[in-house]
Amino acid sequence: MKSRHLLLAVAAALFMIAVSLLVGRFEAYMIGAVAVASIGALALNLLIGACGQISLAQGALLGVGAYAAGNFGNAGWDLLALPAAGVTAALTSVLIGLPALRLRGLYFAIASLAAQTILEYLFKTVEPLTKGISGLVIKPMTLLGTPLVTDQAYAALSVVTLLITWLFMVWVMRTNLGRAFLVVRESEIVARGMGIDVARTKLWAFVASGFFVGIAGALMGFTTRLANPEAFGLPLSVDYVAMIIVGGIGSWGGSIIGAAFVVLLPELIQRLGEFLNVPNVLSAMRELAFGLLIILFLIFEPRGLAALLRRLRPVAIATAAALLGRKQSWKPQSASRRRV
Amino acid sequence: MTYALQLAVAGIAVGSVYALIALGIVLIYKCSGVVNFAQGAYAMVGAYVTYFLITIGLSPVIGVLVSMGIMAGLGALTERAILRPMLKAPVVAVMMVTLGLLIVSQAICLAIWGPDQIAFPALFPSGSVEIAGIFMTYNYVATGLLSALLSLGFLAFYRYTSIGLAQRCAADNSRAALAIGIHVSNQVSLAWAMSATLAGLGGTLLATLNGLSLGLADIGLVAFPVIVLGGLSSLGGAFIAGLVLGVLQSFTDGWLTPILEDFLRAHTSIYSVGALQQVVPYALLVLMLLVRPEGLFGRRGTERV
Amino acid sequence: MSLTARGVTIHFGGLVAVDGMDLDAIPPEIIGLIGPNGAGKTTFLNCLSGIYRPTNGSVLWNGEELVGQAPHVLLARGIARTFQNITSLHDLSVLDVVKLGSNMRGDVDFADRLRNLFRSEKALDEELTEMFLKPLRLADVAHQPIQTLSYGHRKAVDLARALAAHPLLLLLDEPVAGLTSQEGMAMAAVIRTVRDHFGCAVVMVEHKMDVVMDTCERIVVMAAGAKIFAGSPSEVQSSAEVRRVYLGEPS
Numbered sequence: 020m021k022s023r024h025l026l027l028a029v030a031a032a033l034f035m036i037a038v039s040l041l042v043g044r045f046e047a048y049m050i051g052a053v054a055v056a057s058i059g060a061l062a063l064n065l066l067i068g069a070c071g072q073i074s075l076a077q078g079a080l081l082g083v084g085a086y087a088a089g090n091f092g093n094a095g096w097d098l099l100a101l102p103a104a105g106v107t108a109a110l111t112s113v114l115i116g117l118p119a120l121r122l123r124g125l126y127f128a129i130a131s132l133a134a135q136t137i138l139e140y141l142f143k144t145v146e147p148l149t150k151g152i153s154g155l156v157i158k159p160m161t162l163l164g165t166p167l168v169t170d171q172a173y174a175a176l177s178v179v180t181l182l183i184t185w186l187f188m189v190w191v192m193r194t195n196l197g198r199a200f201l202v203v204r205e206s207e208i209v210a211r212g213m214g215i216d217v218a219r220t221k222l223w224a225f226v227a228s229g230f231f232v233g234i235a236g237a238l239m240g241f242t243t244r245l246a247n248p249e250a251f252g253l254p255l256s257v258d259y260v261a262m263i264i265v266g267g268i269g270s271w272g273g274s275i276i277g278a279a280f281v282v283l284l285p286e287l288i289q290r291l292g293e294f295l296n297v298p299n300v301l302s303a304m305r306e307l308a309f310g311l312l313i314i315l316f317l318i319f320e321p322r323g324l325a326a327l328l329r330r331l332r333p334v335a336i337a338t339a340a341a342l343l344g345r346k347q348s349w350k351p352q353s354a355s356r357r358r359v
Numbered sequence: 360m361t362y363a364l365q366l367a368v369a370g371i372a373v374g375s376v377y378a379l380i381a382l383g384i385v386l387i388y389k390c391s392g393v394v395n396f397a398q399g400a401y402a403m404v405g406a407y408v409t410y411f412l413i414t415i416g417l418s419p420v421i422g423v424l425v426s427m428g429i430m431a432g433l434g435a436l437t438e439r440a441i442l443r444p445m446l447k448a449p450v451v452a453v454m455m456v457t458l459g460l461l462i463v464s465q466a467i468c469l470a471i472w473g474p475d476q477i478a479f480p481a482l483f484p485s486g487s488v489e490i491a492g493i494f495m496t497y498n499y500v501a502t503g504l505l506s507a508l509l510s511l512g513f514l515a516f517y518r519y520t521s522i523g524l525a526q527r528c529a530a531d532n533s534r535a536a537l538a539i540g541i542h543v544s545n546q547v548s549l550a551w552a553m554s555a556t557l558a559g560l561g562g563t564l565l566a567t568l569n570g571l572s573l574g575l576a577d578i579g580l581v582a583f584p585v586i587v588l589g590g591l592s593s594l595g596g597a598f599i600a601g602l603v604l605g606v607l608q609s610f611t612d613g614w615l616t617p618i619l620e621d622f623l624r625a626h627t628s629i630y631s632v633g634a635l636q637q638v639v640p641y642a643l644l645v646l647m648l649l650v651r652p653e654g655l656f657g658r659r660g661t662e663r664v
Numbered sequence: 665m666s667l668t669a670r671g672v673t674i675h676f677g678g679l680v681a682v683d684g685m686d687l688d689a690i691p692p693e694i695i696g697l698i699g700p701n702g703a704g705k706t707t708f709l710n711c712l713s714g715i716y717r718p719t720n721g722s723v724l725w726n727g728e729e730l731v732g733q734a735p736h737v738l739l740a741r742g743i744a745r746t747f748q749n750i751t752s753l754h755d756l757s758v759l760d761v762v763k764l765g766s767n768m769r770g771d772v773d774f775a776d777r778l779r780n781l782f783r784s785e786k787a788l789d790e791e792l793t794e795m796f797l798k799p800l801r802l803a804d805v806a807h808q809p810i811q812t813l814s815y816g817h818r819k820a821v822d823l824a825r826a827l828a829a830h831p832l833l834l835l836l837d838e839p840v841a842g843l844t845s846q847e848g849m850a851m852a853a854v855i856r857t858v859r860d861h862f863g864c865a866v867v868m869v870e871h872k873m874d875v876v877m878d879t880c881e882r883i884v885v886m887a888a889g890a891k892i893f894a895g896s897p898s899e900v901q902s903s904a905e906v907r908r909v910y911l912g913e914p915s
Contacts, residue, residue, distance in 0.1 A: 118648035129583050130648055133641040140638040146629055195767040198760055212715055214739035214768045303470035310462030317456045318444050
């Protein structure tokens, strides 16, 4: 991770913040939605990158974040509601992972499915905290006393949080914990043999991933002003898995691309449907597209869009150069770097 | 006492269907090492296909039989078209592909038949029967009996026939099986075909009880507590665990929930425990993972470094 | 500082892979563990390094029982091991892998840790390269991903990783397997240098007789899970018992 990339990321974030504050409600809402989804996707990527197994509990964990933020926010915790929601979700995440901690990764997927179901049930039943099926009304978040009410404000806040999340992810992978993550994902046996404390490494993955998922959920809750069980079901978990697969497991940039893709695709299909005048088949189309994408990407390009784009970069650059009429005698960077 | 028996019998009927679905998952796990998240989709598709065949004029019996054939074909097709190219891929990826299949199937059924519940044509005579003070509709009786018979029949097939033996060999050690002349890839396709057929039948039977809708696929998810309870690689365990969970759900719904709700209403502001019986299997799953992850009938495996 | 293994036994279902093995190792000796295929050498090594839990027996290291402890605990106590199969670990570079090892050292006190926090990444890299990569001739590939290295180089990296943990006991699992005889001799020389330099004890499981005879001071012979002979290289070479086990000659 060169400092050049870091500067680029910060610049991009600042640019997006400016954009969010200037555009209309709908565009701001979209930007916010993509940013929030990206945070969740990065968190899930960290988990998969560390444990090598899918979690189907994303939806419920986002819900935990939303409900927690709602309760903390309504109680007047101001900006602290966000990290508080993160901590709540982190603790939940550890609880989910504990039963399968010393078992093969396959059991973790099943345990996460159980957790998703149990949490959904709790959302509907523990009415004092969640107000059950009718949902929890969430008051706007206050930032040092001033309530944030506009979509633009939340979009900007989401982009800032995304930047912080991204920086954290990049930093973690450079630490020894990050290296341990990679080895554990490759093979738990090799990791254990090398002397890595596999259980502790996984626990840290649950904590870190859960924390950021919680914050994403909190932002979701504040933006929509409502948290209800329907919104945090298994389909949402699957959406996030799709984001990671389409974007590419193990690629941070890919997670953001995947998130943008999954969030914006329904909008695209909607517009297409209105354009072609076939509104009814729409929801089926979206699901069909997702399912097919997941399958096709996993079979043909398991490293996702990120890898695909990287492969297409020399082609794209050459095409651009040709279109601009410039002579191209320079070898694409990626190819030479790979020949180390 | 009769009430308890009533609950137990109803539980066994539903549990047999769970067992049928779970058997398919265990079968696939044993030979492909993959947990098939799309098993519920097979159940759902099987039901829709049977429905379709009956509505175009086939008699129920023929319809079910043809649908079985179609499901077998679908299972084998899935294995060849999607699992084969991914033989070298990590198991995670394959499991996610099955997840994708689940989504695609639901989308296709949604597109063709819409999101609403459809009344499933009656396969069994309506009315109920009373035995020893217990009331059961013919539907329930037939579903329970058929599922149980099919499951046991399958277990017998797996254990006592030569094809079953070939299946077991291929599942246990594919290289050794190849060495002694068993066509392993055919056996794997066969396993997928059988799983899909069993699931399709289970789905059809379930549809006679609860109607036809996309929600049928959810049974694939309930199958997971079943296989963890029974043991991921134990077919017999899946059967017994299915029955146990069916009974557990039945008792939760009919006995535990009222008691719990009375208690909660008296002492807290919580009014209802909602669909507790749907959550109980998962709570049991978590408990099993903590206490005995290999399930009641599974074996602890060791891995070589 | 000594390793005392007594009566180590491990069953896998009905199979007795290691049957009442004894072993002593005192730094700085180099001990070779040899035997025909399937004798249980690697399995025994796995019992010593915490990967398997023996069914019976005890492994004492400085009087403390090691049986049942996880490898990371053993590493903190100064026992490191290498592996036969070096999987490619994504795009981790040679230095990354060595750092994984050095981060597991058991002999770093709090003051050292504090000091390390303030040193730059570059300074740490240079120190690690100097201490562990140079002797193994890996200094010029320090930043390369291990995926791109040859098998021989990868084994060297694995050894560097184990060394970076400052072990007092080094368990080597077939260190020259898969290497050409030239590379093998080089590796053997490295092992001797390492022992001379760090003063650790080395227990190495190996098949290549020339390397074993040349490098080890004491040799233990295993067959069918048990120790059948122990002695100096010349004693082993002249033992009829050992010949019978390897070549099937009548005793």
